[in-house]
Amino acid sequence: MTSERRTKTLTAVLMIAPFVITYLTVFAYPVYKMFALSFTDAPLIGDGRWIGFANYLKLLNQKLFFTSVWNTGYFVLLTVVPNTLVGLGLALMVVRLKGWLQSLALVLFFLPYILPVSVVTQIWEWVLDQQFGIAQYVIELFTGRRISVFRDPIWAMPMVALVTVWWTNGFNLLLFIAGLRNIPADYYEAAMLDGATRWQCFQRITWPLIWPVTALVLTLQLILQLKIFDQVYLMTEGGPFNSTYVLLQLVYREAFRLNHGGLGSAVAVFLFLIIVTVSMLQYQLLRVRGR
Amino acid sequence: MQRKSVGNILLLVLTLCVACMWAFPLYWAVVTSIKPEQEVVTKTTFIPDVFNFSAYYFALFETNLASWYVNSLVTSITVTVVVILISVMCAYALSQIVFPGRRLLYGIILASFMVPSQALVVSQFVLMYRFGLINTWGGIILPQLIVPVVVIVYKQFFDSVPKELREAAKLDGCGDFQILFRLYLPLNWGITTALAIITYIMAWNAFLWPFLVTNSEEMMTVTVGITQVDDAFGVKYARDMAVAILAALPVALAYLLFQKRVTQALMLSSGIKG
Numbered sequence: 149m150t151s152e153r154r155t156k157t158l159t160a161v162l163m164i165a166p167f168v169i170t171y172l173t174v175f176a177y178p179v180y181k182m183f184a185l186s187f188t189d190a191p192l193i194g195d196g197r198w199i200g201f202a203n204y205l206k207l208l209n210q211k212l213f214f215t216s217v218w219n220t221g222y223f224v225l226l227t228v229v230p231n232t233l234v235g236l237g238l239a240l241m242v243v244r245l246k247g248w249l250q251s252l253a254l255v256l257f258f259l260p261y262i263l264p265v266s267v268v269t270q271i272w273e274w275v276l277d278q279q280f281g282i283a284q285y286v287i288e289l290f291t292g293r294r295i296s297v298f299r300d301p302i303w304a305m306p307m308v309a310l311v312t313v314w315w316t317n318g319f320n321l322l323l324f325i326a327g328l329r330n331i332p333a334d335y336y337e338a339a340m341l342d343g344a345t346r347w348q349c350f351q352r353i354t355w356p357l358i359w360p361v362t363a364l365v366l367t368l369q370l371i372l373q374l375k376i377f378d379q380v381y382l383m384t385e386g387g388p389f390n391s392t393y394v395l396l397q398l399v400y401r402e403a404f405r406l407n408h409g410g411l412g413s414a415v416a417v418f419l420f421l422i423i424v425t426v427s428m429l430q431y432q433l434l435r436v437r438g439r
Numbered sequence: 440m441q442r443k444s445v446g447n448i449l450l451l452v453l454t455l456c457v458a459c460m461w462a463f464p465l466y467w468a469v470v471t472s473i474k475p476e477q478e479v480v481t482k483t484t485f486i487p488d489v490f491n492f493s494a495y496y497f498a499l500f501e502t503n504l505a506s507w508y509v510n511s512l513v514t515s516i517t518v519t520v521v522v523i524l525i526s527v528m529c530a531y532a533l534s535q536i537v538f539p540g541r542r543l544l545y546g547i548i549l550a551s552f553m554v555p556s557q558a559l560v561v562s563q564f565v566l567m568y569r570f571g572l573i574n575t576w577g578g579i580i581l582p583q584l585i586v587p588v589v590v591i592v593y594k595q596f597f598d599s600v601p602k603e604l605r606e607a608a609k610l611d612g613c614g615d616f617q618i619l620f621r622l623y624l625p626l627n628w629g630i631t632t633a634l635a636i637i638t639y640i641m642a643w644n645a646f647l648w649p650f651l652v653t654n655s656e657e658m659m660t661v662t663v664g665i666t667q668v669d670d671a672f673g674v675k676y677a678r679d680m681a682v683a684i685l686a687a688l689p690v691a692l693a694y695l696l697f698q699k700r701v702t703q704a705l706m707l708s709s710g711i712k713g
Contacts, residue, residue: 159615160538167529167590168544171551174563175585179554181562192561193568241454244447253454255698256462262694262701263687264644264662270683271468274676280480282467314461322702323709368709375557378646382666396557396647403561404651412561420558427553434710 182420185413192409203414213415215390216398219305223376223394226309228369234313235320235365236358240350242321243328254325261318268315269382273298276307298384301391308379308392315379316372320365327361328354367430374423395419472680479676494681498668504685506657507664511689514579514649514660515642522586522638523631530593531619535605545594551587560651567652578652579660583642588708589634596627633704636697640690661686 186203190196207213242253260268275283278296287295297303335353344352377396380386386393386401395415403412471479475491478484498504532538533545563582564573572578600623608618624631649660656667665686668679694701 156536157538160532160536160541163528163532163536163615163619164544166525167585170525170581170584171548174566174582175551175554175559178559178562178566178582181565182559185562185565193565238457241450241457244450245454249451249455253458255695256458258702259462259465259691259694262640262644262690264690265646266662266666267683267687270665270679271464274471274680275464275467277676280676282483314464319705319709322705326706364709371555375555377557399558399561400651403564409561409565416558416561420555423555423558424553431553 182413182416185410186417188410190409191407192403192412194409196410199410203411206411207414207418212390212393212398216393216395216415219390219392220374220376220394222305223309223312223380223392224370224373226306227312227373228366230309231313231317231320231369232362232365235317236324236362238317238321239324239328240354243325254321257321258318260315263315265315265378266382268311269379272311272314273383299388301388304384304388304392308383311383312373312376312379320369323361323365324358327358331357363433367426367433371423371426371430374419374426468680468683471676472684474677476675476677491677494675494677495685497678498681498685502668502682503656503659503664504661504682507659507661507686510576510579510658510664511643511661514576514583515639517576517580518583518642519635519639521580521584522589523635525584526586526589527593527624527631528619530590531597531615531623533590534594534597535618535623536615548587548590551585556582557647560647563648564651573652574654574658576658579649582648583645586638589638592630592634592707593627596630597623600626629700630703630707632697633700633707636693636700637704637708640693640701643690661689 185196187198187200188196189199189202238257242250242257245253275281276297278284278294284294287297295303297307331354335357336349339349339353375396376394377400380392380394381397381400384392386397396419399412399415399419401412402408402415470485470487472494473490473492474484474487475489475493478487529548533541559582567573567578567581570577570581572581604622605618608622613621643660644662645660646662650663653659653663656664659667665682668682
């Protein structure tokens with residue numbers, strides 16, 4: 149009996165070993181190391197001295213840190229709710245289509261989501277090019293002039309947000325369509341028999357039943373957009389005048405450009421803590437939903 | 440009834456218009472890529488007068504695109520195979536074998552969801568440096584191998600396989616490795632393809648980590664490499680678009696061929712069963 153248990157345990161150990169060893173090496177250890185580094189004055193490569201909370205205090209005195217926090221928040225504000233609403237709106241339109249038309253619409257809306265970020269930014273840099281970009285016709289229509297959007301501190305962040313919504317919306321759309329398909333058709337038929345209008349149907353049936361998916365999309369988006377880096381780096385490099393500088397970019401700058409591994413890690417810890425907090429809130433929220 | 444169908448048709452037209460507008464930047468990129476460079480900036484034509492593939496010729500033969508393709512293919516395929524392999528074994532053990540610490544392990548894997556891998560780039564870079572893996576395929580691959588959600592999805596699927604199946608196989612003298620690879624994996628083949636395709640797409644598209652860990656142009660992946668074309672040759676939009684389209688092709692094709700699987704995997708990984 150005990151020998152059978154031992155073979156069982158041995159098999160289990162053999163099976164989990166590759167994952168666990170990889171996990172400990174490239175995941176758990178780096179998490180620990182991130183915290184450890186943040187209390188030292190280490191350069192990117194090499195050892196440093198223990199300096200306690202000095203890196204964190206330094207951040208509090210760094211204007212760029214507050215700029216990055218602010219910009220990250222601003223970006224979250226510009227993307228999370230709009231992206232969710234656009235996703236819901238498009239889903240409401242797409243579910244009404246039938247057959248191949250629906251598949252076609254779904255492909256057109258979803259395709260951007262699977263593209264690499266650098267492809268997305270290259271396409272939009274061309275579309276928004278100040279001299280020859282085709283979107284400048286639209287911009288000119290509203291503002292009366294052509295605008296170099298990524299070189300204008302007022303336009304840069306909203307445009308990065310716009311591109312992000314275009315790029316990532318396919319995923320939200322997908323979740324909403326799945327949610328909408330789960331609503332039984334007889335609810336609507338019964339409501340129609342009672343003479344409900346389309347708006348009433350949406351208000352009384354669709355909205356309450358789609359709310360759990362909406363909450364999921366909102367929180368997933370929140371966590372995702374806090375980690376913004378790629379698009380900003382590729383389109384504006386944080387400029388103009390730091391107007392699009394975000395937290396992850398500060399990590400990159402301190403650690404990889406200025407060779408401050410310790411200070412870079414302190415920023416990473418800050419971001420890490422924010423995201424863990426938000427994730428825990430999400431977990432609670434979704435657990436409440438599940439009950 | 441008449442009014443309603445008019446409304447429906449209007450809505451249909453509206454939806455298709457919005458869909459076309461949404462996809463317009465993609466169309467515009469394709470059209471731009473097959474124009475001669477000069478025409479790109481002199482006139483706005485929605486259908487090119489002549490098809491000109493010189494931008495593609497440039498992209499294929501005068502950039503490092505070929506080596507970026509090799510790097511991307513090797514690293515994304517390796518990531519996909521290894522992620523699936525180590526996750527499926529771990530999930531099988533978690534689901535089917537009683538061993539000390541399994542609840543703890545499962546809890547840790549669930550909790551890892553919350554850890555943003557982007558925050559780990561500094562310490563992972565230091566680690567890869569210590570391993571001597573900066574600017575190598577190994578350095579690109581290693582930190583991408585932990586994808587907790589794959590383990591969790593597999594575990595849930597294995598949990599729902601009837602226990603009798605495993606018992607019967609045991610009686611026939613099969614070991615757990617045989618049961619996993621001969622029975623459980625084939626039974627869940629659909630979910631394996633779904634997870635593999637989505638892992639492949641994510642690995643192909645990864646930007647931040649490959650960008651940090653490669654420093655010579657020959658070692659870059661496609662996603663990182665194409666951002667270098669600009670710098671070296673100045674802005675030439677037909678070329679840029681041709682390069683971008685070639686970079687997107689492997690994922691766009693994977694998606695178009697396996698649409699259902701891609702969407703299924705995404706729903707599973709977000710917690711909605713597809």
